Amino acid sequence: MSFYKARILFLLLLITRLTYSQPCTNPATSNCADAIAGTSQFLMSTPGNADFEFNDMQKYVSGITLSGATQLRLKIDEQIVGQCKWRLMMYIDNNGYLPNNEWEPLNFYGSSGTVPELNLIQVKVYNGCGTPLNSGVYQIFAGNIQYDILEIIPPLPDPINLPGSCDGTNINGAGSYLSDYNEYNFNIDYRIIPGYSTRTGTYQIKINFCLVEIP
């Protein structure tokens, strides 16, 4: 390989890494078992679509809530005993639509009003032991921008929180929904109250749930 080819390859890889701005990036360690080819599991037992249809004034007034629309189940195995620690987060994605604080419009029905912003959707994460950050509380993506993050289990400093206490601690060590269901299962509710200033039409966003090991 010539020097120039190597330099071009290096620059391409550098650009690839720099433009990869999504929050879910490869971890630096391998203390936990892989969830794709290994024995760990990251399961979403619910459909991958959440549809909100506002076709009645009462829905505009009261909003629509989809309870338990998403359910995540984790089984985390460790590769190195006592060293496996993980983080679970969600981030919002508007498919690159600009401005990057708005939902992606698929079509418009009317001409008046404004396109809804990303902080419109409310999410509530909870489980039986209250392990998520802000468990049971409706939150918004307050940063109101593409790839804005809401932590479910934040990247905590040591020590690793192991299951079993069921006291609301952010459990982030090895364990399984099979043995500690209320600490490794996460239910997510969605709620939208659109108000009357939004432009009628069909809009879309994607909410990504990222499970990743942390050092």
Add this chain to the structure above:
Amino acid sequence: MKKIILIFSFLGMFSAFSFGQLIDEKNVTVTMDLQPILQLNMTTSDQVDFVFDDIRDYYGGIIRYAATILKVSSSVSWDLYAVGTSQGNNGVGFWDQQMTYSGGGGANAISALPLSLLELHQYEPNQYDANATGAQTDYSTAFSPASALAVGVSSIYYSGAPYTAPLATEKYIQGHKGTVAGQDGAPGGSYLIANPPAGTFSDYYFTIDYRILPGLPAIFKNAGTNAGAAEDLVSVNGAGAYANPGVYTMNVKYVLLEDQ
């Protein structure tokens, strides 16, 4: 230098394509379908009768207070207007004569009664008429005394094409022709949750009064356009004209539409 760059390149490739670490992602696609909602509730009777069987009714007219109550709920900016229509049996812009009394009246008895003889009064006034250009932008002006002349001030807007939004020169109940935000249309909302100041209605709730003032002779002196052009029977048909006794009907449509 070449070796260093190559090493970094391969390290980058390794980093980009390596697996065996705990990382996984699940996705939920959220679709929101915001359908336009325009709801106009009229809880009152859809029939308003005026029976002129007393000389005082001819002189003083008959008023039906709050005969119609309109309640609006809308998810989009909106306009609301009233339009008088008829079957057109006596021509566009005139009441339909269903029955004639007294054998059709005398030589000057006129059956073509203008729709504009019907007068309306609304409460609350139009709050979104900044760019209206007509003499009256709505029906909020109080009915004039029966003895005074107020041509077209409260006369209903009428048209043979009732679903075509009136021009900026005509009266609306709320909103107006044009789409300037906050000036030509009321914002989305609902009478269910609006919280008006004490003693007032919200922008989403209206009461409508009706008046017919025939006068004697019955020429409907206040009938006219919003520009003030008289349409009373004498002005249109000449001196000596008066209304042919009988039963007449017309239709008032209340049209709620997205601001335009």
